[in-house]
Amino acid sequence: MVYVSNLSRPTNQKLVAKQYKVSIETLKKHMSADYKADFKYRFYNGTHMESHLYEGVEPSDFYNKLENVLSTQTSAFKINIALGYELVNKTDPDDTRYFHPNLANTYVFSSLVAINSRADIRKKVISEIRSMELANKLNYPSSGYKLKTITGFKIYIYYRNHALGDSEAVTPKIIRDNKYVINFPRTNNKCVFHCIAWHSSKNSKKDPRKIQAEVKEAFKRYCSFKGIEYSLSLFRGFKPIDLLQFDELEDCFQLSINVYKMDVATGKVECIRRSDKEYEAVDILSHENHALYIKSIDMLQSKYQCAKCEMVFVSSVKLRDHIEGC
CATH class of the missing domain: 3.90.70 (Cathepsin B; Chain A)
Structure with missing residues (x-):
């Protein structure tokens, strides 16, 4: 097994590629932020920002996918995350409502979070989200609904010139x-x-x-x-x-x-x-x-x-x- 802390370094990429018997080109393809191995994944790349949409994913996959996307960034950026979720009526289990991941529906952070180092990814984003009660971040049409499950999320990355x-x-x-x-x-x-x-x-x-x-x-x-x-x-x-x-x-x-x-x-x-x-x-x-x-x-x-x-x-x-x- 090979453990490396920074896959952006060419020497570390060579170690991983050698360990798993794949080419550098194949490794870089799978490391790319726009790699579409998951059909439930959508990537948008604009002039000033990019977004990564995951829908129908297991909650347990959230942190791995989030960290994978953020670790591929090569320049300082700001981030926010929207959640996709399903609500269920407290008295009628057949009455459900789904909200797509959109900042208009719900956002994890009240303001954009600036990422200036690799450590910020875990400290300001991953650890911060783990300490949250995400159900409190959601919008509810009335008090008669409760959270059934969080099924998706959309990562918004805004480029910076620093x-x-x-x-x-x-x-x-x-x-x-x-x-x-x-x-x-x-x-x-x-x-x-x-x-x-x-x-x-x-x-x-x-x-x-x-x-x-x-x-x-x-x-x-x-x-x-x-x-x-x-x-x-x-x-x-x-x-x-x-x-x-x-x-x-x-x-x-x-x-x-x-x-x-x-x-x-x-x-x-x-x-x-x-x-x-x-x-x-x-x-x-x-x-x-x-x-x-x-x-x-x-x-x-x-x-x-x-x-x-x-x-x-x-x-x-x-x-x-x-x-x-x-």
């Missing part, structure tokens, strides 16, 4: 002037690798503008991990990396990558991706699809220090007011 690597992003002053954030210049879509290279160098006195050699070595290591042949053209033309791919980065560099965002109006910092790995932590600030290195998340989240007198304030507004007279 790839980090935008070298053209304009960094606002509140971030640019923060002494606990490093904004690397001229990253050519590799700002994430700049953050990793800087953190791994362990040299706080090194000029952030002069770490190209370290960035290139980090990129070569990533290529080796992915089974990709490194080339200078690949390095120069590398595209921004999606938030959902950070799981691979963590395993490659043995780092736990936490990602934050900042409200530039209030200075409030919020974690949008919390790693569940037990590696050394590295903190990244995401702004307009650009990654910046956080030197101290504690200071960034709640304290703002005057560079002149080193007084600490609880908000960027108070710091700005202080600087005017400092």
